[in-house]
Amino acid sequence: MTELDAATRDALAELLLTVADDEFIIGFWDSEWTGIAPMLEEDVATSSIAQDEIGHARALYDLLAEVTGDDADRIAYGREPDAYRHAALLNHARGDWAFSVARRYLYETADGVRLEALARSAHEPLAQLAAKMRREETYHLLHADAWLRRLSDGGTDVRERLADAFRRLWPDAQQVFAPLAGEEALQAAGILPEPMAALHAAWVTRVRPALEPIAGPLVEAAPSAEGRTARTDDFRWLHGEFTMVARGDEVAALW
């Protein structure tokens, strides 16, 4: 591949960081179910899927580190909370099982649309990684979809919890497709084959008919420029958890 100019390289770095942070943070939130999922088998399945997502993040951080000459571990664990670029959807704490299922469903469907596009990227290493990730994400989506159908048939209380979670998460879910600062450069280079706005429209067309029978009419919501920068106390807590070991010296001082 030809040498990228500085603006395109920065834009590629931003794209990789957003996808990596999404995978990393959903992986950590879902790993919060380890030991307390509804049944033993589901505990293993949820934990394994969470681990898969962190594995995807690892591969993406490696790719990013090659582009920027940085170190994957430092990128993953060495930033302050405000420097993370995951979508607002992943700012919320784990919640109850229905909430986690609703979020996984929203994320997996959005991620699926995004990966389908990235698999056609002109940046060959990214296209290859996206194609590999899709093979695993297909199974993740089947799992989330299986639970969505079970909970929506699971009686009034369960269905209401699921509907509440969808209504609450819907605006923040749009932010998976928040516009990127360097999007025009990425499109010009063929790195991002379609604009985020087009991916967003494709996703909404796909999920709205599946969700409205459960959650009722969903508000019109759009991706926003702040969709990946606003951080919450929930996330600040999680950040403290997942950086604890990396901040080894600090922890050692407590012992």
Add this chain to the structure above:
Amino acid sequence: MSTTDRVWEVFRQEDEGDPMVHAGNVNAPDEELAMHYAREFYGRRGESHRLWIVARDAVTELDDPDLLKPPFDRSHKKPGGYIIKHKLEAAKQRAASEAGE
């Protein structure tokens, strides 16, 4: 959940052509989740080429000792049931003496 759980027996094949071997079992409310859980328990490390997931209540079990461990001597139904070692030796000796004539 547990009130509706069923047990599913899982068989795995390591490589194409290998025999399906009983791997263990999982609890799941239905076939769809049984498939997911079987994959997580017996396939997530790349150790399986194929899995069979069978509801335990679909398995026909036979454990009647009258049929499986009959009370009479059945040694004649086994390959080792006929002791032919001494017959073989006698035949060899006969063959040797005939050749010597």
